[in-house]
Structures are given as C-alpha cells and as structure tokens.
Amino acid sequence: MRTDRVRQLAAVFLVTVSLAAAQSAFAQKEYGIALIQGKGNISPKVREVVRVTGIVTARTRTGFFIQTPDDKTDNDPATSEGIFVFTRSEPKGEAAVGNMVSVTGTVTEFTPRAEPFSLSITEISMQDGRDMIQVLSKGNELPKPIVVGADVFKANNIDDMERLEGMRVVVSELLVTAPTGGRVDTANETVASNGTFYGVVKGLRRPFREPGYDLYEYIFLNDKQKGDLKKNFPQLKLWDANPERLRIESTAQLGSQPIDVPALTELKNVTGVVHYSYRTYSILLDPGTRPAVAGYQSQVNLPVANPNxxxxxxxxxxxxxxxxxxxxxxxxxxxxxxxxxxxxxxxxxxxxxxxxxxxxxxxxxxxxxxxxxxxxxxxxxxxxxxxxxxxxxxxxxxxxxxxxxxxxxxxxxxxxxxxxxxxxxxxxxxxxxxxxxxxxxxxxxxxxxxxxxxxxxxxxxxxxxxxxxxxxxxxxxxxxxxxxxxxxxxxxxxxxxxxxxxxxxxxxxxxxxxxxxxxxxxxxxxxxxxxxxxxxxxxxxxxxxxxxxxxxxxxxxxxxxxxxxxxxxxxxxxxxxxxxxxxxxxxxxxxxxxxxxxxxxxxxxxxxxxxxxxxxxxxxxxxxxxxxxxxxxxxxxx
The missing domain is CATH 3.60.10.10 (Endonuclease/exonuclease/phosphatase)
Known part of the structure; x- marks a missing residue:
C-alpha cells in the first residue's frame, strides 16, 4: 500500500510540474519576429525568454525556421521577419513545414566556436523541460520568398543580408562561382558530396581575392589594436571579403539531396531560407524545388605548343x-x-x-x-x-x-x-x-x-x-x-x-x-x-x-x-x-x-x-x- 501511495503521489507531482512548465512557457510575453531581430546585427531582446509565433518554413538537423505570415509583417524592410529556432537535435513533429506554431525560448546571438570572429546569428534557443512548441494551425501557405537581386549588395557591406536573415528568398538567376565540395576518402578514391557551393546574383562579376588585409580579421580587433595597425602600417589596405558571395547549401534542409555543379553554371529560381556560416550568408535550399540549370561549365584545354x-x-x-x-x-x-x-x-x-x-x-x-x-x-x-x-x-x-x-x-x-x-x-x-x-x-x-x-x-x-x-x-x-x-x-x-x-x-x-x-x-x-x-x-x-x-x-x-x-x-x-x-x-x-x-x-x-x-x-x-x-x-x- 505504501508503494502504491508513493506512485500515486509521484504521478500527481509529475503532472503538476508539466502543467507548471507549460504555463510558465506560454506565460511569456509574445514578441513579433521583426522586433526580436531588430534593425541591427544584435537583437534588442538578446538573453530574454520570449514567446514568438510564425509559420515553419524549413527544418534542419538542429532546429527549424519560422517566419511571420505575409499579412502580419511590420512592413519595415530593415527588419527580418524570419528566425531560426535552435533545438539541438532534429525538431519534433509539431515543427512541420507549413504549421503555424507558437514557440518559447531564449533569444541568443550564436557564433560558431570554429569561427569566433564572424557575424552572429540571432536565434531562439529552446531548453528541454522549459520551452514548448504549440501548433496553432496546419497546412499554411508559406510566406512568399523575397527576390534577392544585385541591388541587395549595392552598399558592399559584410552584413548586407542581415535584414533577410531567417527569411525565405529566391535568386532568379544565380552564377555559380565555386563548385560543390565534398569529403574525399583518399584510400578508396571515393567522395561524399557535401552539397555546398557558392554563387552570386547574375549580373555581378565573379568574386576574386583582392589585395589587402581581410576585413573580417580587422573588424573584430579592439580599438587599441586597430589604432596600432593604423600607426605602424599607414598604407595597409583592407580587402572587403566580397560580401556579394552567397553560400548555397543544398543538403541543409531535411529531406534534401546534394546538387553537384561546376563553377560558371547558371541556375534559375534558387529558393530557400537565409542563414549564415563560414563568414558568408547562406541559402538553405528548399528540398522540393531544385533549381533549373541554364548553363554548364566544361573543362578548358590548353593549346599545343608549336615546334619552335x-x-x-x-x-x-x-x-x-x-x-x-x-x-x-x-x-x-x-x-x-x-x-x-x-x-x-x-x-x-x-x-x-x-x-x-x-x-x-x-x-x-x-x-x-x-x-x-x-x-x-x-x-x-x-x-x-x-x-x-x-x-x-x-x-x-x-x-x-x-x-x-x-x-x-x-x-x-x-x-x-x-x-x-x-x-x-x-x-x-x-x-x-x-x-x-x-x-x-x-x-x-x-x-x-x-x-x-x-x-x-x-x-x-x-x-x-x-x-x-x-x-x-x-x-x-x-x-x-x-x-x-x-x-x-x-x-x-x-x-x-x-x-x-x-x-x-x-x-x-x-x-x-x-x-x-x-x-x-x-x-x-x-x-x-x-x-x-x-x-x-x-x-x-x-x-x-x-x-x-x-x-x-x-x-x-x-x-x-x-x-x-x-x-x-x-x-x-x-x-x-x-x-x-x-x-x-x-x-x-x-x-x-x-x-x-x-x-x-x-x-x-x-x-x-x-x-x-x-x-x-x-x-x-x-x-x-x-x-x-x-x-x-x-x-x-x-
């Protein structure tokens, strides 16, 4: 009898804790995604526990993206209407693409450990046992992708795409500037494609390494270090790091298959969500919409030397x-x-x-x-x-x-x-x-x-x-x-x-x-x-x-x-x-x-x-x- 009573009390206690966690999670004040993203690189709500609502637009191995419905945006082009929700592992079924969800979590600015000197990513970080996902509706039409053209990069700043972070975008015509990579097994001469390549909006020239000190290495120096550089090396040039580059990840979204393309290939209707990695804004391609190939690069043979x-x-x-x-x-x-x-x-x-x-x-x-x-x-x-x-x-x-x-x-x-x-x-x-x-x-x-x-x-x-x-x-x-x-x-x-x-x-x-x-x-x-x-x-x-x-x-x-x-x-x-x-x-x-x-x-x-x-x-x-x-x-x- 004593054991049964303990089990009964334990069950009541667990239910009480679960209800309390749910009430705590959904009692958080709700903010719009644009308000969380803000107009700068750093969220004005960083480290706050918040509740946010949006349509799930993409799923990855460690989280999912949500975006404000088109009829609910703040109409401010300087603020992003999308955001990544970090779950650490593959997100639960509630976070299905097309679901309208309410999510709780902590606003964080994430910088990869391997790239400490890079721009941060504004995220909602979910904590097990505290934060929850609530499905509000299913089968919603995804927000219309924003067209990314050459004008987006006119300012030539390394954060030109910040205002689109986490949002669905489409590049109507993309010129591939670096081919798809992969992991080589040298012993067996086999390759596993990583599905990642680089490109620019058609109309922009191919990015080349140019003279000067890498801008990314410079901007993260402290004021004293910058002052010392200017004093000791007054003619030091800075290279802008080619912010017009786009990193295209064809396998980032769950259910995707790798796309292997050479440089100088032309792709049409490149559609996905904007993310950031390796000091480059990325587009994580939608798994169901493979871009159309409009051109293809073949090898270039050198001429035969003449007899002289x-x-x-x-x-x-x-x-x-x-x-x-x-x-x-x-x-x-x-x-x-x-x-x-x-x-x-x-x-x-x-x-x-x-x-x-x-x-x-x-x-x-x-x-x-x-x-x-x-x-x-x-x-x-x-x-x-x-x-x-x-x-x-x-x-x-x-x-x-x-x-x-x-x-x-x-x-x-x-x-x-x-x-x-x-x-x-x-x-x-x-x-x-x-x-x-x-x-x-x-x-x-x-x-x-x-x-x-x-x-x-x-x-x-x-x-x-x-x-x-x-x-x-x-x-x-x-x-x-x-x-x-x-x-x-x-x-x-x-x-x-x-x-x-x-x-x-x-x-x-x-x-x-x-x-x-x-x-x-x-x-x-x-x-x-x-x-x-x-x-x-x-x-x-x-x-x-x-x-x-x-x-x-x-x-x-x-x-x-x-x-x-x-x-x-x-x-x-x-x-x-x-x-x-x-x-x-x-x-x-x-x-x-x-x-x-x-x-x-x-x-x-x-x-x-x-x-x-x-x-x-x-x-x-x-x-x-x-x-x-x-x-x-x-x-x-x-």
Missing part, C-alpha cells in the same frame, strides 16, 4: 600517395584499384588538357617511385594512342614534411636532359615565436634543376627550373600560431629570393623559371608579401605587417600578371577565385616567354568528379599552370 616552343608547367596533384607502404612516413595507404584509377585520371588530364608539357613541377608527391609510376602510365597511354612515347622520367628528393609529401619534377626525356639537381634549404632551421628552436624552415624544400631542352635543330636550350611548395595558410589568423606561421612564410620567401640572387650574380645570363604552389597571392595580403619578396618587388614597410627587404636585382616577372584578369586564378576558397600557383621568370628568361595558361580541369569542378576515373576533371583542387616559351628571343620592344 616548349612548355614548363606546375601542378599540385594533391595527396598523391600510392598503394605501397613507405616505411619512412605514416601515410594512408591507397588501395591498388584506387591508385590505378587515379593514375588513369591524371594521365588523361596531363595528355588532353595540359598537352603533355616538356617539364612539369609537381607538388604533394609521396616519393619518386609513386611519381615514376605516373610517368609510366602517361608514357604507356600516349603510345597506346598512336603518339610518340614522351618517356617521362621522375625526380623526387625527400624533404621534412610530417605527412610525407614532397615536390618533384617530371621531364620528357626525349627532349629534356637533366644536368644537375639541387635541394634548397632542406636543413635550414628557424626559431619561431613560442616554438622549437630546431624547427625546420622548409617542410617541402624547393627543388632546383639545371636542364637542357632540345630545340628544333637539336640545339640545347639551358634553363633552370625551381619547383616550390611553400607554407600553407593554416594557422595564418590563429592567435596562438599566427606569429610563427607568418614568420615562416616570410623567411621562406626571402630564402628563395637570396638563392635566385646568388644565381643571377654568379651568372647573369642564367635563365630561371619558378613554378609551384606558393600558397600566396600575386599581391600582398597585408600580412606578408611572399611573391613580392621572391620577384624583387616587396611591398613597402607601411603596407604589410611582416615586410621583407628587396633582395633580388634584376627583378623577376610573374607571368600571372600578364594574362586576362578574369583568368587569374588557380584555386577556389570559400567562393573566392585566387592564384596560389604561379610561374615567375627572371630577366634572362623573359624574352623567351610566349604566354601562360591554366588548364581548367580542377578548381571549377565539383569534388564528386574526383571519383570518376573516366574523366579528367578534379584530379586535384588546383588548376595546373602551363607556361609557353620560344627557343628564339623576342626582339626588344622599341
């Missing part, structure tokens, strides 16, 4: 590991079938897109054996097609990289002879701030090769090619690591500059060509001027935080600077086209330069293409650069 020309290329092949265990490194061993598929794919690209360059500097290579297997595959495929065997040969000198990737060189031995190879700075050390005094300066030491290219009449054309893969941007803006990373990038560029100057001073007639992934832009980024230091035109001390002295004379020329500005990219990052892969020549070689082109086979294409061994696209994430040179010097300009 030869070509020098650079290609970051990206994680080129073979199916054998290298005892010197801890690599992920690729399956034999996956490696053979990759060899087939890269061979296809080198032969059809790049037109089998005479000299190819390669990056992210496991070892010489792996690169020679690629050479053998290209040789065999070329012969099988009825063309002369180029007899490519590989050269790889191992460096210091923790992942075991190195730079390498491929030469057409039927036309190119190796005279000498030099590994630059393998044992050079530096003392990074807060780090080890014995840190290697060069994880992937540059490889210099003195070569002779056979001309039309068999006359040897001497040229020195330097293959580079410099420090990446990883840690560049990390408060704990940035000083060491920036120092390393500066010192690497200065080391290469000194090497070039030594060569030029010893023999002013030596023809020098630098290729590779420099992990730097063709201009300064306000932090370091890697390319400027290497070519002998470093940014002024008031323009960059880590300036370099002028170490090279005569200066080098970056061939990238001479091509069409709209073609000045080899990589896409967060929707911005940018150059990381350069070809620089010294003054002795410049009279022989004919042109430069990028094989459009990787950067513009979705990651899902990598898994298809029958097509050349996406063998890497970098486009290969191919420079054309004549055996005869051009006459001097008048």
């Amino acid at each position: 020309e030869f070509t020098i290329a650079g290609s970051n092949i990206e994680n080129f590991f073979d199916d054998e265990d290298d005892p010197d490194i801890k690599e992920e061993i690729v399956t034999t079938s996956a490696f053979e598929k990759r060899l087939k794919k890269i061979s296809n690209a080198f032969r059809t897109i790049m037109k089998s360059p005479d000299i190819v500097g390669t990056m992210e290579i496991e070892n010489q054996k792996a690169l020679q297997r690629l050479c053998d595959k290209i040789n065999a495929d070329t012969a099988a097609s009825g063309k002369p065997d180029p007899k490519y040969q590989a050269i790889v000198l191992k460096g210091n990289d923790g992942r075991g990737i190195n730079v390498g060189l491929m030469i057409r031995s039927t036309r190119v002879k190796v005279v000498e190879t030099i590994q630059i700075g393998k044992d050079e050390k530096f003392n990074p701030p807060g780090g080890s005094e014995d840190a290697f300066l060069n994880d992937r030491p540059s490889l210099a090769a003195r070569l002779e290219v056979s001309g039309p009449q068999g006359k040897a054309f001497p040229v020195t090619v330097i293959v580079n893969h410099l420090k990446s941007f990883l840690g560049y803006y990390d408060e704990k690591r940035q000083d060491a990373v920036r120092m390393k990038k500066r010192l690497q560029s200065e080391m290469i500059a000194r090497f070039i100057q030594q060569r030029q001073k010893a023999d002013p007639s030596e023809r020098i060509v630098l290729v590779g992934d420099f992990n730097a832009f063709q201009f300064n980024d306000g932090v370091v001027d890697v390319i400027g230091a290497i070519k002998g035109k470093p940014a002024a001390k008031g323009e960059v935080m880590n300036p370099s002295d002028d170490l090279v004379d005569p200066d080098l020329t970056n061939l990238v600077d001479l091509i069409n500005p709209m073609q000045q990219y080899s990589y896409c990052f967060d929707g911005n086209a940018q150059v990381l892969d350069h070809v620089l020549v010294n003054s002795a070689m410049m009279p022989f330069a004919v042109g430069l082109g990028y094989g459009r086979v990787n950067a513009d294409f979705p990651e899902s293409f990598r898994a298809d061994g029958d097509r050349p696209e996406r063998y890497s994430d970098h486009d290969p650069a191919v420079a054309y040179f004549s055996f005869e010097a051009a006459p001097p300009s008048k």
